[in-house]
Amino acid sequence: MKLDLASLDSVRSFCKAFLSAEPRLDILINNAAVLWFWHPMLIIGKFYFNKISSPAESISDTLQSYCDSKLCNILFARELANRLQGTGVTCYSVHPGTVHTSLGRNMPSWIKAFIIPFGWLFLRTSTDGAQTSIYCAIQEGIEMYSGRYFDNCQVREVQPQARDDAVAKKLWEASERMTGLAS
Template sequence: MAVLLGFLAVVVACYLFIYYGVFRGARIFNPLKLNGKTVIVTGSNTGIGKATALEVANRGARVILACRNKEKAEAAVFDIRRESGNAQIVFMHLDLASLKSVRSFVETFLTSEPRLDILINNAAHMGPGHTEDGFGMAFGVNHLGHFLLTNLLLKRMQQCGPGRIINVAALLHRLGNIDFSLVASKKDLVPGQSAWQNLQAYCNSKLCNVLFTRELANRLEGSSVTCYSLHPGVINTELCRNMSWWQQFLLMPFAKIFFLDPEGGAQCTLYCALQEGIETLSGRYFSNCALQQLGRKGRDDALAKKLWEVSERLTGLS
């Protein structure tokens, strides 16, 4: 019995060390209010996005839930209004897998909303498929859709300033790679649609996120708008819903035990959106509510500039 109890004690100790030392992450305790500010959060009908939208709603902001699924988004609007007591929560349809939808969203927003203070590019896709415009889903949704959205909203943000743009990336950007010949020939970051290639496409798209942030900061230098990328932590959300059933089945027990809940996963996003004094760190990468070093490719300014130029052509901005 003593041996069994000792073994259980070791198991519990290991769990607590791994969870609190590796997975749990820091929490933000910034009391900043956002009354009079307008915030857009993409992919905010569930998961980290919804938790982020609720927190900025609690601080008095006008929050735009930019989502694809109307039914889920309207349910999220109801939940956030009820929990925050803030009636200024609005759903606007946005399908990042359609460049036409992105442009339509921006047109609706600019004609109905006088200001934009914080843009949180949170939505993400992991899995197979192609966008309406023929791009791989991870490339199209995670990068190109947000790239176009951000650029079309920049002028309004600069008029309102100071403003912040937050790009939710991932630690997996370190495993990413960008092959521009593949982008040119297949309109994708990977050559196929296998389970492994879908994961690699996600990693590659997260590298795009940090490179986009880096080049955006260079182009915004001297303006009142700053931008940041971040790793939110390892989160138990619906991101993997497009994975095969057996992959989800294998991942589920580990996710339930170790992964952060959406509230915990929103903390670094909120830090980048709210923390005062980080304006000089525009273009940098954060994790666990602290500045972190990017992977080598994420620091490549020439790669970031080329990705920007290619993205401009692919989205019709040039």
């Protein structure tokens, strides 16, 4: 089955095909990673080009967009957990760490010159980066932490704005309207 997350039509087609082929979904790991500082157009949230006139503003806006998108991920998981309470279905927001992948293949050469020699100091392998996602998917006894944020296979406390249930609900409702799924 083909899925392009940038296209709602593709998502709808995928869901329809999946639901007709499979009786249930046991584990879903949403992981759309981007390297924000050299490919800002991939970021969902505040758009990069709102202050294109200044390179400094563009970098600042891109960083803010990246941070906003991560905040939205945490809030979305929180609201989804609230909506699924009592169903036996759990969800978690997970930080895999900074993982060495092929996403950097198109980065500018000046960044590669810095990252390649020193990357081994701070970049995780794909296997290491997957551990917290796997932990949340299969670990028994963490159901009480549904909707919470995990890093290095542990629940971590997030900033107050990422714990705001009213904002999480508004984000959910806005997402429903934007996708045409509002009830």
